[in-house]
Amino acid sequence: MKWPIESKLNGILVLVAVIPVWEFISRAELVNPLFFPPMSKILQSFFLLVLSGDLPYQILLSLKRAAAGYLLAALVFIPLGVVMGLYPWVYRLLEVVIEMARPIPPPAIVPVAMLFFGLGDEMKIFVIFFSCAWPILLNTYDGVRNIDRLLIDTARTFGLSRRRMITRVVVPAASPQIMTGLRVSLAIMLILVVISEMVGSTDGIGYFILDAQRRFKVDQMYAGMLSLAIVGYALNQLFFLSYHRFLAWHKGLTGVDPA
Amino acid sequence: MKLFGRINLAGLATFCIFLLLWEGFARASPLLQLYFPPVSRILLSLCQLIFSWELVGHIVATLGRFLRGYLLATLLAVTLGIVLGYFKLAYSLSESLIEFLRPMPSVAIIPVAILFLGIGDAMMVAVTVYACAWPILINTIAGVKNIDRTLINTARTFGLGRWKALRKIVLPAASPYIVTGLRVSLAIALILVTTSEMIVGVSGLGFFILDEERSLRTDNMYAGIFLVALLGYGLNRLFLVLEKRAMAWHRRMTAGEQI
Numbered sequence: 001m002k003w004p005i006e007s008k009l010n011g012i013l014v015l016v017a018v019i020p021v022w023e024f025i026s027r028a029e030l031v032n033p034l035f036f037p038p039m040s041k042i043l044q045s046f047f048l049l050v051l052s053g054d055l056p057y058q059i060l061l062s063l064k065r066a067a068a069g070y071l072l073a074a075l076v077f078i079p080l081g082v083v084m085g086l087y088p089w090v091y092r093l094l095e096v097v098i099e100m101a102r103p104i105p106p107p108a109i110v111p112v113a114m115l116f117f118g119l120g121d122e123m124k125i126f127v128i129f130f131s132c133a134w135p136i137l138l139n140t141y142d143g144v145r146n147i148d149r150l151l152i153d154t155a156r157t158f159g160l161s162r163r164r165m166i167t168r169v170v171v172p173a174a175s176p177q178i179m180t181g182l183r184v185s186l187a188i189m190l191i192l193v194v195i196s197e198m199v200g201s202t203d204g205i206g207y208f209i210l211d212a213q214r215r216f217k218v219d220q221m222y223a224g225m226l227s228l229a230i231v232g233y234a235l236n237q238l239f240f241l242s243y244h245r246f247l248a249w250h251k252g253l254t255g256v257d258p259a
Numbered sequence: 260m261k262l263f264g265r266i267n268l269a270g271l272a273t274f275c276i277f278l279l280l281w282e283g284f285a286r287a288s289p290l291l292q293l294y295f296p297p298v299s300r301i302l303l304s305l306c307q308l309i310f311s312w313e314l315v316g317h318i319v320a321t322l323g324r325f326l327r328g329y330l331l332a333t334l335l336a337v338t339l340g341i342v343l344g345y346f347k348l349a350y351s352l353s354e355s356l357i358e359f360l361r362p363m364p365s366v367a368i369i370p371v372a373i374l375f376l377g378i379g380d381a382m383m384v385a386v387t388v389y390a391c392a393w394p395i396l397i398n399t400i401a402g403v404k405n406i407d408r409t410l411i412n413t414a415r416t417f418g419l420g421r422w423k424a425l426r427k428i429v430l431p432a433a434s435p436y437i438v439t440g441l442r443v444s445l446a447i448a449l450i451l452v453t454t455s456e457m458i459v460g461v462s463g464l465g466f467f468i469l470d471e472e473r474s475l476r477t478d479n480m481y482a483g484i485f486l487v488a489l490l491g492y493g494l495n496r497l498f499l500v501l502e503k504r505a506m507a508w509h510r511r512m513t514a515g516e517q518i
Contacts, residue, residue: 011355096270103491107454111472191364213370232362
């Protein structure tokens with residue numbers, strides 16, 4: 001039998017093999033086990049933390065903040081992007097302000113947010129809102145601007161009202177690009193919730209990881225990272241699922257997978 | 260493309276009105292001044308900070324970490340990406356590991372880096388390398404995988420050695436993808452440098468901004484944010500210029516972009 005070179009099984013085998021290799025490196029003290037505890041110990045504290053509800057609680061806190069900022073950004077910036085795409089004068093009015101604010105690296109906003117909102121949830125929500133804004137706004141704008149003129153003209157010919165035109169023609173036609181913006185923002189959202197919790201917070205998964213490191217509970221730190229990897233993976237998968245659901249019509253229409 | 264192809268007067272006007280409103284409100288209310296010092300005062304502190312050389316050290320520190328992290332990440336990720344894109348077995352072995360690690364928000368690696376590398380430059384550079392490597396790696400893999408087989412077969416037919424084929428065929432053919440990855444990583448690098456500066460806090464613009472916020476010198480804080488934004492903007496511009504030069508051959512070949 002030939003070795004199945006392109007099988008996904010290979011990768012999963014490697015992933016599984018990491019566990020004993022890690023265990024060995026740590027037990028043999030090839031790397032200081034103080035920094036690099038055995039995988040068995042990490043997994044043990046991971047399960048303990050999950051069962052005690054500690055880790056799920058911290059993750060839930062973080063996800064709550066993340067979701068609030070993300071949804072708020074989508075709620076504000078998708079409509080704004082649509083308006084900017086439909087009315088070039090709105091875009092021209094806002095262009096300079098946007099181009100000035102966009103290059104600010106999101107972490108630089110954290111101190112400003114702390115100044116205004118303290119260390120509470122609002123601060124993180126604002127930071128996430130701000131940093132998710134640009135991909136959503138600019139992708140929506142791009143999507144709307146690049147809609148086939150024919151679509152809009154046809155809708156006009158059929159006498160669609162402005163409102164129906166936007167909800168029935170413009171937004172659906174731009175939705176693949178809007179989704180792209182939302183997908184980019186999803187990764188940014190997760191990064192920023194962790195950053196804001198590391199810099200200014202007393203709870204949440206970002207704080208948990210950094211705090212575990214500072215208290216030298218290294219196994220708990222790795223357990224926190226493991227949970228974060230799982231959450232990130234799950235969020236991505238969830239997004240793809242809903243993506244294909246929402247855009248199934250698009251795929252059927254064009255015969256290409258928009259992803 | 261001219262540098263000042265068109266000047267968006269309406270946009271500039273909006274921006275000026277925004278600044279004037281800021282100035283006016285800040286001057287009118289002493290309470291607001293604490294959070295929003297007048298723009299004129301921010302500019303004044305910016306000049307003072309620059310001429311007193313206080314900020315120059317921070318800028319140099321941030322820029323140095325940025326450059327080291329970014330360049331090292333490019334070197335590592337492009338090399339690894341070519342290997343993984345070219346050899347199917349290597350890819351299938353590492354696929355699951357990549358898929359598992361990639362969705363984890365990269366900032367979560369900061370505590371681990373602190374453990375292993377302390378709170379010096381090495382830690383910040385390492386974190387930047389880790390985070391920047393992902394987009395470059397993924398894009399390089401995709402680029403190498405999507406190379407037209409005919410290109411490689413032609414090279415073989417002409418008797419090009421492996422090394423030469425790599426340099427003359429694989430790298431150029433994958434370069435549009437690689438450049439995309441490099442551009443995404445540019446923003447990520449700045450995020451990681453400023454974040455780690457905030458968390459371990461010794462020097463750099465990230466540290467400066469957070470420190471000024473904590474000591475309630477908000478005008479300095481805004482001045483710092485302005486500088487980081489300027490840095491991000493300048494680096495992005497520089498990248499676009501370099502990209503235009505390096506990829507001119509590609510545009511000539513595809514005629515995709517007619518500027």
